[in-house]
Structure formats: C-alpha cells, structure tokens
Amino acid sequence: MIRYLFFLMALIQTFPSFSQNKLKIGVAGLTHGHVGWILDANKRADIEIVGIAEPNQELAERLTSQYGISMDLVFDDLEEMLITTQPEAVTAFGNIFDHLSVVEASAPKGIHVMVEKPLAVNLDHAKRMAELAQKHGIHLLTNYETTWYPSVEKAQQLLEGGKVGEMRKLIVRDGHRGPKKIGVNPEFLEWLTDPKLNGGGAIIDFGCYGANLSTWLQEGKKPISVTAVTQQLQSENNPKVDDDATIILTYEDSQTILEPSWNWPIGRKDMEIYGLTGAIFADNGRTLRIRMAEGYDGFDEETLTFESRKAPFDDPFSYLIAVIRNEIEVKPYDLSSLENNLIVVEILDAAVKSSKTHQTIFLK
Incomplete structure (x- = not known):
C-alpha cells in the first residue's frame, strides 16, 4: 500500500x-x-x-x-x-x-x-x-x-494540388431567411440589425465568410477592386440595414462573387471553385463534389464525404488552446489569422462604400 x-x-x-x-x-x-x-x-x-x-x-x-x-x-x-x-x-x-x-x-x-x-x-x-x-x-x-469544415479544407488542398487547374472564378453563397424569420433571440436581433453595432446587415453578417475564404484561397492577395450592390427586401424586418447583397472582387487572373443574403429560402454556407479543367463544389461542411470537364459540356463527377477535421483544427477552442500553448503556428493569411481578417474588413469596407456610391472601389 x-x-x-x-x-x-x-x-x-x-x-x-x-x-x-x-x-x-x-x-x-x-x-x-x-x-x-x-x-x-x-x-x-x-x-x-x-x-x-x-x-x-x-x-x-x-x-x-x-x-x-x-x-x-x-x-x-x-x-x-x-x-x-x-x-x-x-x-x-x-x-x-x-x-x-x-x-x-x-x-x-x-x-x-x-x-x-x-x-x-x-x-x-x-x-x-x-x-x-x-x-x-x-x-x-x-x-x-466554415473554418472548421472538412469540405473547405479538402477544397483548398485539391486547388493547391492542381486538381482543377488554376482558379478562375470563386462563388461563395451564405445566409438564411433572415434573423427575425429564423427566430434569433431579441438581444441578438437588436444589434444584428443595427448599422452601427454590426456595421451593416447581410453584407457584413454573411459577406465576411466569402471574403475570408477568397483571401485564403488567393494566398493573401487583395482584390484589385470591389463592386457591391445591396437591397432591402424585408423592410418590415430589417428597417435600418440591407438584407441582400452581391459583391464582386476582381483579381489579376480571377474573379470572386459573394452572395450574402438574409433572403435565402434555405440556410446555406457553400462555395464553388472553377478552375481551367474542372470545378469543386463544397456543398456543405461535409460534402464535396469534383467535376472534371469532358468535351464541351460533359463532365465526370466524384462525390466525397467527410467526418470532422482532426484536432486541433476541428473547432475554435481546440485551435485557440493549441495556438496559445505554442503547439501550432498561425500562418499569415490562415482563415483565423489577423492578416487575413484585416483584408476581410478592408473588402467589406469597400463593399459598403461601393453599395452606397454605386461605384467600383479600387483598393490601394
């Protein structure tokens, strides 16, 4: 004993x-x-x-x-x-x-x-x-x-590995029916639909996802220009802010289209990557489709499904712990990085300005 x-x-x-x-x-x-x-x-x-x-x-x-x-x-x-x-x-x-x-x-x-x-x-x-x-x-x-989606991780790996050739177009769609329609709590709704406290409506709430992903897939490159159009389709629910937006980001050799909205009939967070020889569709967090071009309009399609990402990249708190404990390094332009998200805010700033002035905004 x-x-x-x-x-x-x-x-x-x-x-x-x-x-x-x-x-x-x-x-x-x-x-x-x-x-x-x-x-x-x-x-x-x-x-x-x-x-x-x-x-x-x-x-x-x-x-x-x-x-x-x-x-x-x-x-x-x-x-x-x-x-x-x-x-x-x-x-x-x-x-x-x-x-x-x-x-x-x-x-x-x-x-x-x-x-x-x-x-x-x-x-x-x-x-x-x-x-x-x-x-x-x-x-x-x-x-x-979306940072913790295995489909997003795999899409980036396939693009980087040349599976569909160089990216020429990225389309990211995010949103739902609107905060009030989906029944968010009143404390959340109060500031989410306030232009000062949230910075805007759907253009900010869901536009940030695509700006984040685009900056990552572009390896930290800023877009040359930002053009945005916003609408208010639910004035009774969102009287102070936009609830629908389309944002176009132009790069030297590709284009990104962001479609953040509080008017989607079905909640979504998905993206489409179009390369020179095929396309990658991240339909949701766990499902990915790869289409390889055949002839004029034919294609061969493969569908992949995934479980969760491996720790510490499976959720924000495992990641936060690993970063603070120096177990992993935050690389420039990683999805969570400060460098990436400074560009995200610069893109959103330009998008808001573009929507208000009806002009294309060129970034410095």
Whole structure:
C-alpha cells in the first residue's frame, strides 16, 4: 500500500492535473447568438470559464442556468472581470462594434482574444485592434464556422494540388431567411440589425465568410477592386440595414462573387471553385463534389464525404488552446489569422462604400 501511495504521488507530480492544464477563458458579452458554443465548451476537460462580462442580468441568469454555470462568475464590467479572474484568453460574444473595446481592455494585460466573425465593424477599428495586438504581443483570432469544415479544407488542398487547374472564378453563397424569420433571440436581433453595432446587415453578417475564404484561397492577395450592390427586401424586418447583397472582387487572373443574403429560402454556407479543367463544389461542411470537364459540356463527377477535421483544427477552442500553448503556428493569411481578417474588413469596407456610391472601389 505504501509503495502504491508513493507511486501515485510521483505520478501526480509528473503529470499535472486536468484543471491545471485547462485554458482559463473569459467571455466578453452574451448577446451573440453563437455564445452557446463557448458556454457549452465549459464542460470540456481542456477549458474553464473563469469569468463572464455581461451587464444584462436577465440574459446572464437565463444563459448560466441553461448551461449550468454559476452566476458568481458574471460581472457587469469587462475590466473588473479581467482584473479579478485573470483569464489567459477572452472570447468576444457581444456586438461587432464592441470588439475594439474588448481588445483595448485585454491586450495591455497580455490576454489573448478570439472574436466571432468579422474582426471589426470597419477598417479604422480593425487597424487599431491590430496595433494593440502587435504592441502587446497577443494573439488576435477571428472565428468562422466554415473554418472548421472538412469540405473547405479538402477544397483548398485539391486547388493547391492542381486538381482543377488554376482558379478562375470563386462563388461563395451564405445566409438564411433572415434573423427575425429564423427566430434569433431579441438581444441578438437588436444589434444584428443595427448599422452601427454590426456595421451593416447581410453584407457584413454573411459577406465576411466569402471574403475570408477568397483571401485564403488567393494566398493573401487583395482584390484589385470591389463592386457591391445591396437591397432591402424585408423592410418590415430589417428597417435600418440591407438584407441582400452581391459583391464582386476582381483579381489579376480571377474573379470572386459573394452572395450574402438574409433572403435565402434555405440556410446555406457553400462555395464553388472553377478552375481551367474542372470545378469543386463544397456543398456543405461535409460534402464535396469534383467535376472534371469532358468535351464541351460533359463532365465526370466524384462525390466525397467527410467526418470532422482532426484536432486541433476541428473547432475554435481546440485551435485557440493549441495556438496559445505554442503547439501550432498561425500562418499569415490562415482563415483565423489577423492578416487575413484585416483584408476581410478592408473588402467589406469597400463593399459598403461601393453599395452606397454605386461605384467600383479600387483598393490601394
């Protein structure tokens, strides 16, 4: 028995407990409809939510009760939460306008930040956030659902490997019937349809996905120009913002068309890559079709299906942990990288300006 106890003590000293290895996370805001992603992750063995900043007590009580989290972790003020709980990283689940203030509070304390897409409401905010992140040496990541799609990963690998030749056209379609129609919670709807807090409507909410993917597939190249047209097809539901957009990005040797909308009858996140010899269709997160051209209008089609991506590229929090623990390196223009998402915001800024002025915007 004594020998067993000595062995157990040595084992404990050699391998730190799970609680010691957990990434301590603070949550900035609870009004984002995706916040359940991080609240549910608190059950994991590698994550511990140490604090939540949310001034809306009714919302905080509702969500903490739903996910089995103590209200003792909830603070009215972000600064107080950061000082009291000292998280290693903060995940921002409030409105997009507040992303800047989250970085302003976190970066000087050496606290890493992951925000929900997009990085910022405009390029001025994005540049300030980047300056703070670089000055204080923190990781500033942006999370997109599509980043973790195995179909997206495979599409990029096939394109890079020359499966369909050089890309000539990329089409990305994202969206759903609209926030109100799909029944998002009132706290989310309030800022999602506010031009200041969200930066726009569907053009921002879903335009960012395609801008992110295009920048990645273009290996960090900026488009030469951005042309956008927006419409408001549901004025009764979205009185302050657009709900339908088409954005054209021109590159030296290809074109990208983004179709973000709150008017799709069926929710979608898909993309089509057209090369010189064939096409790749990422129909959803797990299904990919490859069409190789035969003659004038014929083709040979292959369908692939996938399970989840391998860790730590299977979800945002596994990725965040691996980045902070220096287990992986964020490469320039990776989907979550700061470099990529600065270009995304520059594209969105230009798209909004183009839609308002009815002119093509040329990027510097």
